[in-house]
Amino acid sequence: MYAFDYKKVSSIAEATQHLNSDTRLLAGGQTLLAAMKLRLSSPSELIDLQNIPNLAGIKKEGGNYIIGAMTRHAEVASHAELRKDIPGLSYLASHIGDKQVRRMGTIGGSVANNDPSACYPSAVLALNATIITDQREIVADDYFQGVFTTALNANEIIKAIRFPIPQNSAYAKFVQPASRYAMVGVYVAKHNSGVRVAITGSINGVYRHSGLEAALNKEYSSEAVKAIAIDADNFSSDLHATAAYKAAIVIVQTKQAVIDSMA
Numbered sequence: 001m002y003a004f005d006y007k008k009v010s011s012i013a014e015a016t017q018h019l020n021s022d023t024r025l026l027a028g029g030q031t032l033l034a035a036m037k038l039r040l041s042s043p044s045e046l047i048d049l050q051n052i053p054n055l056a057g058i059k060k061e062g063g064n065y066i067i068g069a070m071t072r073h074a075e076v077a078s079h080a081e082l083r084k085d086i087p088g089l090s091y092l093a094s095h096i097g098d099k100q101v102r103r104m105g106t107i108g109g110s111v112a113n114n115d116p117s118a119c120y121p122s123a124v125l126a127l128n129a130t131i132i133t134d135q136r137e138i139v140a141d142d143y144f145q146g147v148f149t150t151a152l153n154a155n156e157i158i159k160a161i162r163f164p165i166p167q168n169s170a171y172a173k174f175v176q177p178a179s180r181y182a183m184v185g186v187y188v189a190k191h192n193s194g195v196r197v198a199i200t201g202s203i204n205g206v207y208r209h210s211g212l213e214a215a216l217n218k219e220y221s222s223e224a225v226k227a228i229a230i231d232a233d234n235f236s237s238d239l240h241a242t243a244a245y246k247a248a249i250v251i252v253q254t255k256q257a258v259i260d261s262m263a
């Protein structure tokens, strides 16, 4: 590690004052600190968000849940009311990494980072969530823009994410055995307005699959998706699996998510 400054801020306004192209926001450090150790990132200053009041926490407002950016995965996993209303989201959080990662990692950090194998982006997209920043609100369909790329401006801070409560939803993850990230993960959400299916693990970043959505809008059953073609070009072959295998796994995981969503 090399020398850098560290600032624990107590408001979004104070964080904004310190933000520039050389500085980085620090949430739980689960990605950023590893990137710094590997010299993939070398900010001159870390701006720690953990002391900003009201940036963490889960509240229900009408038909939505608002989850603060600094809310740790463990809290999303264990929040009793959320688990009743959106069990798929709690399940997803409870299967991220290990206990240490869930204790420190945050929903804001995960969604800001937009790792192509991360779990949360699929939930945000399938649940039709809205990213609330210090500058605006961004709907999920506009937010994810490819691998590690989002609609966030350089100096924009995620404050919270608003999740509409669906009729039902579930996440099915085929785990990459070494990292515990998703080799392929599928989040299926049934809303009053229709079904949304988001896939993570793709080389192009999280994406919705219109074929799966059309099939499930016609008939919401695991059988309805079995003949849908998944383009293997969206996946890469690596030492764990070929692209064709990962594409086949998408159907298996979608079926599982549909079954789990109705349990």
Ligand SMILES: Cc1cc2nc3c(=O)[nH]c(=O)nc-3n(C[C@H](O)[C@H](O)[C@H](O)COP(=O)(O)OP(=O)(O)OC[C@H]3O[C@@H](n4cnc5c(N)ncnc54)[C@H](O)[C@@H]3O)c2cc1C
Pocket (backbone or CB within 6 Å): 024, 025, 026, 027, 028, 029, 030, 031, 032, 033, 049, 069, 070, 073, 095, 096, 097, 098, 101, 104, 105, 106, 107, 108, 109, 110, 112, 113, 117, 118, 119, 120, 156, 157, 158, 159, 179, 180, 181, 182
């Ligand atoms: C061993 C291991 C296993 C993991 N397994 C999984 C898994 O199975 N599934 C999964 O989804 N994830 C997994 N993760 C990632 C984990 O979920 C973290 O949430 C993720 O790494 C982000 O970390 P963080 O919240 O600590 O953010 P940090 O590392 O602190 O920050 C990440 C990035 O987001 C930016 N940022 C942070 N907060 C904000 C904000 N409020 N506004 C704007 N930008 C912000 C930072 O500047 C930085 O660029 C794993 C991580 C590890 C180390």
